[in-house]
Amino acid sequence: MKKILMGMALIFTLAGCGNKKAQQETTSESVSDKDRVEVLYFHGKQRCITCNAIENLTKEVLDEDFKKQLENGEIQFKIIDISTKEGEMTADKYEVTWSSLFIDKWQNGEETVNNMTDFAFTYAKSSPEVFKAGIKEKIEELLD
Numbered sequence: 001m002k003k004i005l006m007g008m009a010l011i012f013t014l015a016g017c018g019n020k021k022a023q024q025e026t027t028s029e030s031v032s033d034k035d036r037v038e039v040l041y042f043h044g045k046q047r048c049i050t051c052n053a054i055e056n057l058t059k060e061v062l063d064e065d066f067k068k069q070l071e072n073g074e075i076q077f078k079i080i081d082i083s084t085k086e087g088e089m090t091a092d093k094y095e096v097t098w099s100s101l102f103i104d105k106w107q108n109g110e111e112t113v114n115n116m117t118d119f120a121f122t123y124a125k126s127s128p129e130v131f132k133a134g135i136k137e138k139i140e141e142l143l144d
Contacts, residue, residue: 037075037142040102042091045083051099053124055079058101061135105142114138
């Protein structure tokens with residue numbers, strides 16, 4: 001009985017680490033800010049080892065490879081706690097239900113959404129160098 005309950009708990013935990021959003025879509029919003037790339041990391045109160053690795057490795061990539069773009073606002077990094085009222089509202093917009101990573105491009109008030117959650121959970125813990133290279137590549141692509 002214990003094994004069944006532990007198995008079910010594991011399944012629910014892993015299922016909660018994803019979200020319902022499609023891999024890529026374009027939405028329109030009236031944003032007066034300049035064109036930019038937004039890196040959005042969503043998390044809840046409780047985080048697993050992989051969730052923490054996603055945040056930490058993303059910070060490393062941004063600090064090591066995009067420091068200038070962070071300073072001038074060309075890239076914005078937002079850590080969003082979905083357990084707060086404000087975080088919940090942002091999570092609803094992206095249909096996020098648990099830890100998730102998005103790298104989005106804003107151009108002329110149009111947002112192109114890139115859901116990197118599956119990629120992040122696949123590589124952050126098991127292959128951090130692959131994770132970092134993939135995040136860097138996606139950001140460079142969106143900066144062009």
